[in-house]
Amino acid sequence: MMGTAPTAAPASVTEKLATIGFGLTPQRHQVYQVLLDRPDHPTAEEVFFRAKETRPEISLATVYNCLDALVRCGLVNQVNVDRSATRFCPNMREHTHFFCEGCGGIFDLDLTAADALGGLEMPRGFKAMHLELSVRGLCRDCISRQTG
Amino acid sequence: MMGTAPTAAPASVTEKLATIGFGLTPQRHQVYQVLLDRPDHPTAEEVFFRAKETRPEISLATVYNCLDALVRCGLVNQVNVDRSATRFCPNMREHTHFFCEGCGGIFDLDLTAADALGGLEMPRGFKAMHLELSVRGLCRDCISRQTG
């Protein structure tokens, strides 16, 4: 049930998946491609609908499995906003997320938490390993919609 | 079905609830008290079990409703860690959460994101309204457990 192998799978994707003992299947390729095509941080369900345009037989469970594999092998990041559905992001550069309170959009900002937080000291005894910074506010469009 | 009114309800709690048109019921008081008693960021279910020790008849749905009221009126903060159950925090000072990867504990750090991020500039057109900073790492106990 694996269909045809993708014609031009970037070696790195295959290699990345191999690091967790997984192969590159057409579905995994398709799911990753959907994320690359429009990096607007879709939910699993949104990925499912977009992937179906190309592979109508793909199932939601498979999309979840593929996303999980892509996350585990380091090709994709998960973005959790409150309790709503997890969103997915193929941008693996360290960056900050901007959540627009107006339209609900998520934008990538080229800010690293580490840069911004250079002077930050942890309390004695705590060891910080990963800083995560998120920003809420209004995006360009929502601001002009408000003022205009 | 409201039982006995709490003997010494701080006026501020009553007032806060009033701002959203809600009264202070014994259950709401109890749920808030549970959070104050041990500010270890329990889940709704954990709050439920602790509240039952004092009011065995309280229901989980009521705990959810009470927590929701407390959050909406500004007495309690929600803390979302990945997809796991929402945790609750009665500390309304601006602060940063430290997530221990060792024990899963959540600790309040007296760091404000705003202080740390004074120099941060948003891309042109974006308006930052709320910065949220979270830190992952190892807490004191987990470090000594590792080394020791």
Place this chain on the structure above:
DNA sequence: CTATATGCAAATAGTTTGCCTGTTA
């Protein structure tokens, strides 16, 4: 031929809602 992965459907976790009843002002 065998390991791996898919698709489907059922299960699960966390949370919310509807409805009826009880309590308080």
Place this chain on the structure above:
DNA sequence: TAACAGGCAAACTATTTGCATATAG
């Protein structure tokens, strides 16, 4: 006795899992 709230159970959403089948190597 009206308005508000609680308790219970059912509903709901997002996600995961079990299982039979299909495919690639």
